[in-house]
Amino acid sequence: MNTKKHYVMTSIIAAISILFMIISMSVLPSPLFQEAHAVTSNQPVMMQAGHADFGPTLSGGKWKIQIRDDTGDDPVWRDPENVVFRLGNSSIVPMPDDSTYAFIGEKPGTKLYVIPQTQNQDVVWLGWNTQEGGVLNELDRGANLSLDGVSGPGKLHVYLENGNNNPQQLWDSTKGYPQNTWIETNAHTHVNWVFSKPGVYHVKLTFSGKLKNGRKVSDTRLLNFAVGENTNPQDALAASSASGKSSSQNNNESEEDSDENESEDDSDDRINEPDEAYSKDNKNNSSKRNRKHKKKDDTSLVIAQMVTVTFVLLLIIVIIFLVIAVVKTKKAKKLAIEQRLMARANNSGETVDSSSSVDSSSSSEVSSDSSIDEQIQETSILPR
Known part of the structure; x- marks a missing residue:
């Protein structure tokens, strides 16, 4: 049951991360459409x-x-x-x-x-x-x-x-x-x-x-x-x-x-x-407009790079989380199997020990009976 909950939580987090990425892409303004x-x-x-x-x-x-x-x-x-x-x-x-x-x-x-x-x-x-x-x-x-x-x-x-x-x-x-x-x-x-x-x-x-x-x-x-x-x-x-x-x-x-x-x-x-005023004004402003345009392009590029890095980091986090979840699940299954095997082995060992005790007591009784019989025989051989 815990394993199923673990998988459900992982799926929810992954879905939220992907949804966040999609929303960010749709909300982020494009310079061409703004x-x-x-x-x-x-x-x-x-x-x-x-x-x-x-x-x-x-x-x-x-x-x-x-x-x-x-x-x-x-x-x-x-x-x-x-x-x-x-x-x-x-x-x-x-x-x-x-x-x-x-x-x-x-x-x-x-x-x-x-x-x-x-x-x-x-x-x-x-x-x-x-x-x-x-x-x-x-x-x-x-x-x-x-x-x-x-x-x-x-x-x-x-x-x-x-x-x-x-x-x-x-x-x-x-x-x-x-x-x-x-x-x-x-x-x-x-x-x-x-x-x-x-x-x-x-x-x-x-x-x-x-x-x-x-x-x-x-x-x-x-x-x-x-x-x-x-x-x-x-x-x-x-x-x-x-x-x-x-x-x-x-x-x-x-x-x-x-x-x-x-x-x-x-x-x-x-x-x-006048032609002169028109030409002079545009020449003076041309370099300023170019610098502003370059600055705007640089800003858009920085924003795009930041968004891309964020998406990559989120994907990496989700992937790491999934890998950890899979590894933990495998370890838990392996540990459970080992515990079951040990429990079975312990149960088998107790049964063998009990049988050995019974056999030992039986042997000692037989040995005792044998020594009594020998004493009786020795007594009967002695002259009266």
């Missing part, structure tokens, strides 16, 4: 370093492409028409002398401006994701991301590298449109963006899909790039303002409200501020 729409901003910004993703958001039934800016203490969702990605000298990479990159169409050694698939701390790290909370809950399977056009002085190539495999080209501005790419729900991807010449580029993209309730959704936006050290980011924002708003209104005409229009009007006023 406060998805808690912070939004319509203020124009320039990004030249740090992490950013563009992707669909779904709030209040409105499907909208936005840019998640992770360069500050907290993530900020921004409208693409208010963001310009700047590629300076730190982004310059010479064209490789490798036939696997021949699709780029430039001579070896030619200067290319690149947003790399693997992060470079001195270059903006731009990717896309379908991980916003509303999208995760309501999007059915995935979405289609299409390149609908590129304007600029040079060419744009976007490709993906996977291990030692040849580069997988996703978009090529020299080909026709649209160029479609399927994106699964809960995806987060970074790719190589290659611009062939300095200047202002506008990249027209559409995210479209179907929700779980059968409703079809779509939004088209422009991403703005100021490529080259001498290219003014203000030019990229000013040129995209009208076309960006027009595209947004076409895709979400029934969903636009007066507050959003007022915000866009305010954005236009700020866009017309």
Whole structure:
């Protein structure tokens, strides 16, 4: 009975430990999902370093492409028409002398401006994701991301590298449109963006899909790039303002409200501020945002490591407890068996001793009788 109770207690403790681990995993916030729409901003910004993703958001039934800016203490969702990605000298990479990159169409050694698939701390790290909370809950399977056009002085190539495999080209501005790419729900991807010449580029993209309730959704936006050290980011924002708003209104005409229009009007006023002040302010804040982003990443990593260590320790404790329980149970069984055997041996020994005593007394009686008979015989032999 005690052994059964022991096993029951062990099972309960193990189950509690596993339940604690599951709850901790579900409660621990993920940096990608935390406060998805808690912070939004319509203020124009320039990004030249740090992490950013563009992707669909779904709030209040409105499907909208936005840019998640992770360069500050907290993530900020921004409208693409208010963001310009700047590629300076730190982004310059010479064209490789490798036939696997021949699709780029430039001579070896030619200067290319690149947003790399693997992060470079001195270059903006731009990717896309379908991980916003509303999208995760309501999007059915995935979405289609299409390149609908590129304007600029040079060419744009976007490709993906996977291990030692040849580069997988996703978009090529020299080909026709649209160029479609399927994106699964809960995806987060970074790719190589290659611009062939300095200047202002506008990249027209559409995210479209179907929700779980059968409703079809779509939004088209422009991403703005100021490529080259001498290219003014203000030019990229000013040129995209009208076309960006027009595209947004076409895709979400029934969903636009007066507050959003007022915000866009305010954005236009700020866009017309002096170029020098805009550029200087963003340059001064860039390094601060990068340090904050790195600090946030380090904190998230420390939390993840602490949680992992806790889980491992709990598993080790449970396993040790189970091993001890099994060993004690085996020892108890062995001891019980030995005690039974000893008890049986003792019982057998007492029986043998009793028999020996009886035989001894019988022998002594026989011996006594024999000596009496001898005395009688000796007496009868003596002369009378």
